[in-house]
Amino acid sequence: MDFLHTVFGTIGDLTWGWSLIPFLVIFGVFITIATGFVQFRYFRRMFRVLKGDNQSSDPNTITAREALFVSVGGRVGGGNIAGVAVAITLGGPGAVFWMWAIALVGMATSLVECSLAQVFKRRQDDGSYRGGPARMIIYGLGKEYKWLAVLYAISLIAAFGIGFPAFQGNTVAGAAENAFGLNRLISGAILAAGTAFIVFGGIQRIAKASDIIVPVMALTYIALALVVIVLNIGDVPAAFSTIFANAFGFEEAVSGGMGAAIAQGLRRGLFSNEAGLGSAPNVAATAEVRHPISQGITQSFSVFIDTIIICTCTALVILLSDTYVPGADIDGVVLTQNSLVEHLGSWTQYFLTFAVLLFAFSSIIYNYYLGENALTVFSKSKIALMAFKVVLVGVTFLGAVAPGATAVFFFSDPMMGILALVNLLALLMLFPVLRRVLNDFDAQRKAGVERPVFDPTKFPDLDIDHSAWANKG
Known part of the structure; x- marks a missing residue:
């Protein structure tokens, strides 16, 4: 076991330790410039997904809005409540600015990875779609790169399909025990039962659940934060002033100054919005849309919701309170809760516990789909899929009832580092394809087409499943 700890620790150091975060930042900046600041050009268009016709023509497929809420449900979690607090504690208020900065470039990264997932998605026998970085590699780069796709898929299953559900189960059970005194066996059983009901229903049931849970949890949390902001409206300008002053070293809240603010802001921002990690494209590919870029724009909006809106709400709740003391050693979620x-009033600690429950549950069902989709890359066995569902429900329950059990899943972060590097490598190799698809979308918009339609026959050199784009006009 010590040997495995050493191996995975080394992998973690080689990825998250020094290479991955700079790579993600540089890649995001490159994508932003190379696409002509696409996330800003189509910013107003992002809000279209929240209104209008969001009914799928096929009951076995999901809509763009449902795909948005599934991905938001996965992105939004402990990072938005505890992670922001940790960033401020270790990096000072200026860390919030750098979280915003990485989110703005991350919006372009997410648009690129999710658009490419749509381009190379495959229609299944039941009419639904599957896609994501693994299939993007196989059909975009060629079958000779299938080994890279399998490496990605295995890393995704280990990190998101097994490791993270245990941690989320632990979060739920711990919050319920602290707030309500609920026995971990009871909360674990309830969580496992709810998870089983959703995951055995497939992506359609996951999407329907997320379409209800995510708006409720996000809007309620935002509403509560807005109440805090309104009650302290006179102090809001000073809070923003502190964020900017600390971000650029004019004020020093913690040791390390501007360097600590940048490091913590970038790290926590990337963990929160997941842009470039290759997780969201697995869900983005399931949506029925007219053009790949349309879903890319929608998923770019997901990053905006996660960091620019929800993380900012948490930051202001903390910075507008007297609970925050620069440099104080306090647990992240406790800082947010105490603020x-x-x-x-004290009733909000129960509300926050409930929010954590919803955030964690939505993340678990999101993580399940990522694992299921990855499994189908190298196995079509129904027995293997059933076994994975049982294992996921089991590790969720185990993580809830045995606090120390989550230490077993020490491989999650290193595996996430590997899949992120594989995803970014594939995105760089396929960026010329993305440029062609984006140019097609831009050309239709300039010609006055309100809702551009993707025609795969314009790209005869690409291995595109034409049946996935039939009758989209």
Whole structure:
């Protein structure tokens, strides 16, 4: 076991330790410039997904809005409540600015990876779609790169399909125990039962659940934060001033100054919005849309919701309170919880517990689909799929009832580092394809087409499943 710890620790150091975060930042900046600042050009268009016709023509497929809420449900989690607090504690208020910065470039990264996932998606026998970085590699780069796709898929299953559900189960059970005194066996059983009901229903049931859970949890949390902001409206300009001053070293809240702010802001921002990690494209590929770029724009909006809106709400709740003391050693979720209690009263600790429950549950069902999709890359066995579902429900329950059990899943972060590097490598190799698809979308918009339609026959050299784009006009 010590040997395995050493191996995975080394992998983690080689990825998250020094290479991956700079790579993600540089790649995001490159994508932003190379696409003509696409996330800003189509910013207003992102909001279209929240209104209008969001009914799929096929009951076995999901809509763009449902795909958005599934991915938001996965992105939004502990990072938005505890992660922001940790970033401020270790990096000072200026870390919030750098979280914003990485989110703005991450919006372009997410647009690229999710658009390419749509280009190379495959229609299944039941009419649904599957896609993501693994299939993007196989059909975009060629069958000779299938080994790279399998490496990605195995890393995705280990990190998101097995490791993270255990941690989320632990988060739920711990929050319920602390707030309500609920026995971990009870909360673990309830969580496992709810997870089983959703995951055995497939992507359609996951999408329907997320379409309800995510708006409720996000809007309620945002509403509570807005109440805090309104009650302290006179102090809001000073809070923003502190963020900017600390971000550029004019004020120093913690040791390390501007360097600590940048490091913590970038790291926590990337963990929160997941742009470039290759997770969201697996869900983005399932949506029925007219053009790949349309879903890319929608998923770019997902990053905006996660970091620019929800993380900012958490940051202001903390910075507008007297609970935050620069440099103080306090647990992340406790800092957020205590700040809310100071603003609105002790009842908010129960609300925050409920929010954590919903955030964690939506993340678990999101993580399940990522694992399922990865499994289908190298196995079509129904027995293997059933076994994975049982294992996921089991590790969720185990993580909930045995606090120390989550230490077994020490491989999650290193595996996530590997899949992120594989995903970014594939994106760089396929970027010329993305440029062609984006040019097609831009040309249709300039010609006055309100809702551009993707015609795969314009790209005869690409291995595209034409049946996935039939009758989209």
